Amino acid sequence: xxxxxxxxxxxxxxxxxxxxxxxxxxxxxxxxxxxxxxxxxxxxxxxxxxxxxxxxxxxxxxxxxxxxxxxxxxxxxxxxxxxxxxxxxxxxxxxxxxxxxxxxxxxxxxxxxxxxxxxxxxxxxxxxxxxxxxxxxxxxxxxxxxxxxxxxxxxxxxxxxxxxxxxxxxxxxxxxxxxxxxxxxxxxxxxxxxxxxxxxxxxxxxxxxxxxxxxxxxxxxxxxxxxxxxxxxxxxxxxxxxxxxxxxxxxxxxxxxxxxxxxxxxxxxxxxxxxxxxxxxxxxxxxxxxxxxxxxxxxxxxxxxxxxxxxxxxxxxxxxxxxxxxxxxxxxxxxxxxxxxxxxxxxxxxxxxxxxxxxxxxxxxxxxxxxxxxxxxxxxxxxxxxxxxxxxxxxxxxxxxxxxxxxxxxxxxxxxxxxxxxxxxxxxxxxxxxxxxxxxxxxxxxxxxxxxxxxxxxxxxxxxxxxxxxxxxxxxxxxxxxxxxxxxxxxxxxxxxxxxxxxxxx
Numbered sequence: 001x002x003x004x005x006x007x008x009x010x011x012x013x014x015x016x017x018x019x020x021x022x023x024x025x026x027x028x029x030x031x032x033x034x035x036x037x038x039x040x041x042x043x044x045x046x047x048x049x050x051x052x053x054x055x056x057x058x059x060x061x062x063x064x065x066x067x068x069x070x071x072x073x074x075x076x077x078x079x080x081x082x083x084x085x086x087x088x089x090x091x092x093x094x095x096x097x098x099x100x101x102x103x104x105x106x107x108x109x110x111x112x113x114x115x116x117x118x119x120x121x122x123x124x125x126x127x128x129x130x131x132x133x134x135x136x137x138x139x140x141x142x143x144x145x146x147x148x149x150x151x152x153x154x155x156x157x158x159x160x161x162x163x164x165x166x167x168x169x170x171x172x173x174x175x176x177x178x179x180x181x182x183x184x185x186x187x188x189x190x191x192x193x194x195x196x197x198x199x200x201x202x203x204x205x206x207x208x209x210x211x212x213x214x215x216x217x218x219x220x221x222x223x224x225x226x227x228x229x230x231x232x233x234x235x236x237x238x239x240x241x242x243x244x245x246x247x248x249x250x251x252x253x254x255x256x257x258x259x260x261x262x263x264x265x266x267x268x269x270x271x272x273x274x275x276x277x278x279x280x281x282x283x284x285x286x287x288x289x290x291x292x293x294x295x296x297x298x299x300x301x302x303x304x305x306x307x308x309x310x311x312x313x314x315x316x317x318x319x320x321x322x323x324x325x326x327x328x329x330x331x332x333x334x335x336x337x338x339x340x341x342x343x344x345x346x347x348x349x350x351x352x353x354x355x356x357x358x359x360x361x362x363x364x365x366x367x368x369x370x371x372x373x374x375x376x377x378x379x380x381x382x383x384x385x386x387x388x389x390x391x392x393x394x395x396x397x398x399x400x401x402x403x404x405x406x407x408x409x410x411x412x413x414x415x416x417x418x419x420x421x422x423x424x425x426x427x428x429x430x431x432x433x434x435x436x437x438x439x440x441x442x443x444x445x446x447x448x449x450x451x452x453x454x455x456x457x458x459x460x461x462x463x464x465x466x467x468x469x470x471x472x473x474x475x476x477x478x479x480x481x482x483x484x485x486x487x488x489x490x491x492x493x494x495x496x497x498x499x500x501x502x503x504x505x506x
Contacts, residue, residue: 429464
């Protein structure tokens with residue numbers, strides 16, 4: 001295995017030169033990809049409708065093709081799911097990633113082309129390993145097994161043709177080359193199970209038999225697996241189970257609220273943590289520097305990027321910026337054009353640029369995942385940072401949380417209500433609440449103004465939730481596992497009232 005590890009590491013590092021090129025020439029690479037995408041799709045239904053063949057530059061693309069969301073693309077996607085082709089993209093679309101970036105009742109089915117699988121998702125997976133090997137030349141990552149916290153998929157037959165849909169992770173696992181199966185655990189039968197409670201149990205039982213060196217997955221569900229592994233083995237931390245474990249690849253949610261829980265079972269001096277930005281719509285970013293809190297925007301994956309300033313998001317004709325027009329530390333809604341036929345698609349995530357040479361980003365939240373009931377414009381990034389400060393100062397550890405507004409009623413002032421499930425609760429909840437409030441004020445001037453002398457917003461209201469509350473809530477909605485996650489902030493009370501009612505029934 002040592003020889004295999006050396007060969008794979010060498011091959012991975014060869015990609016670094018190509019990454020360096022798009023870091024040096026980002027605008028040229030992006031313009032060339034836009035040209036390729038338009039040329040490839042000129043004969044599709046959308047290509048003919050918007051006359052892709054006569055679009056010569058990004059400015060014309062901006063003027064002619066409107067910004068899309070899922071609702072505006074849904075009709076075309078439904079036709080693809082029924083077996084029609086050459087609508088959004090010329091090659092056959094047989095895979096659909098069932099997306100649930102939040103716990104929305106409505107599922108989204110994102111088309112996944114063969115080009116997107118190979119040029120984007122698989123390329124991103126290889127690149128994160130290339131970057132990791134480059135940063136850690138003594139790695140023995142490939143001497144052992146990898147765990148991927150995959151979802152599930154189902155097969156739908158239409159007109160004697162089979163169409164597949166499921167979590168993106170399941171689609172990727174299903175399409176991996178055969179030789180990769182020798183380097184991962186558990187087997188496909190377990191990895192693609194759709195009943196998550198049984199799946200976690202079987203994954204734990206199967207993986208403890210192998211020398212696992214790395215795992216990739218959403219922190220919340222990965223943590224659940226790790227805890228079950230420790231329960232079964234009776235060990236205190238994971239290096240007693242897997243002594244050669246060295247890498248946790250995470251994404252999907254902010255890692256900060258989970259960090260301390262992981263460090264209690266994965267010593268930081270022996271294990272590396274690497275963040276990725278891989279969504280159903282595409283693979284966008286990889287943490288390319290050790291101990292950094294941002295990610296390199298990957299520019300040669302068949303994706304053309306644009307960005308909408310947050311004050312323009314709800315406009316009928318928003319101002320859309322090219323990559324060379326963005327500014328540092330400004331919140332943008334990300335718009336993508338992809339090699340799966342998503343044309344100027346606003347994916348719902350918000351990002352900030354931490355660097356423009358090369359382009360690096362941080363995910364700051366969702367375009368619809370915020371609280372702005374009183375003009376406070378509280379975003380997920382504010383909440384995550386404030387929660388980390390409150391936990392550090394009160395020695396608390398959080399498992400999950402969500403927050404929503406309490407509306408003005410009669411003489412009652414508005415407030416923010418926080419439902420928090422603690423791994424380790426603070427000894428003084430009043431101190432935790434005050435620290436959280438102070439941190440939010442320091443991070444968000446609009447929140448601070450609304451809290452001034454309690455004139456509009458009253459003190460935060462914090463409720464400690466019983467253990468596994470959020471797990472049971474997700475289960476009640478059929479949203480266990482995969483990419484499903486608890487919405488951190490909501491501008492209405494739909495989710496928070498559901499959770500409170502669930503607790504009241506117990």
